[in-house]
Amino acid sequence: MALVQSNDLVVYEALKIRNLVKNRKLAKSISDASWYQFTEWLNYFAKIYRIVCIAVPPHFTTQDCSVCSTRVQKSLSTRTHQCPNCKTVLDRDHNAAINILKKRFSAVLGFPPRPR
Structure with a gap:
């Protein structure tokens, strides 16, 4: 919530989690980071606080x-x-x-x- 509230614009990479976890060395770290859940919350709070939030191709x-x-x-x-x-x-x-x-x-x- 603080990330969204403290900015006028949030831009992030629209990463394909399914493709990233195919890498055996990184799969656990990527899953632990919960990137998908993070972006869902980011978009949710951006909508609530009327902050522009854009996903761009990585x-x-x-x-x-x-x-x-x-x-x-x-x-x-x-x-x-x-x-x-x-x-x-x-x-x-x-x-x-x-x-x-x-x-x-x-x-x-x-x-x-x-x-x-």
Whole structure:
């Protein structure tokens, strides 16, 4: 509830839990996190408090560079995004968060944001 109340906009990845739990190494952690239940509550409280809550497709949010859109392949254990094209260095999650916010434009307006 505090997450929703303290923001004007909430944007999150519409993850396919069924596909994620196919990975034997991560299945228990993903199930323990209760992502589905979290998103249900998130949407419920957003509706109550009239906060915009948008789910965006999760495709390549951690791999695409948030500055130049170059796709940088990395393993799950790689925690730093380092773009060879524009030399941007960010925490992997910070890079993904920027990409998720950018994707909200295409989810709401129906077209991708302009590149910088």
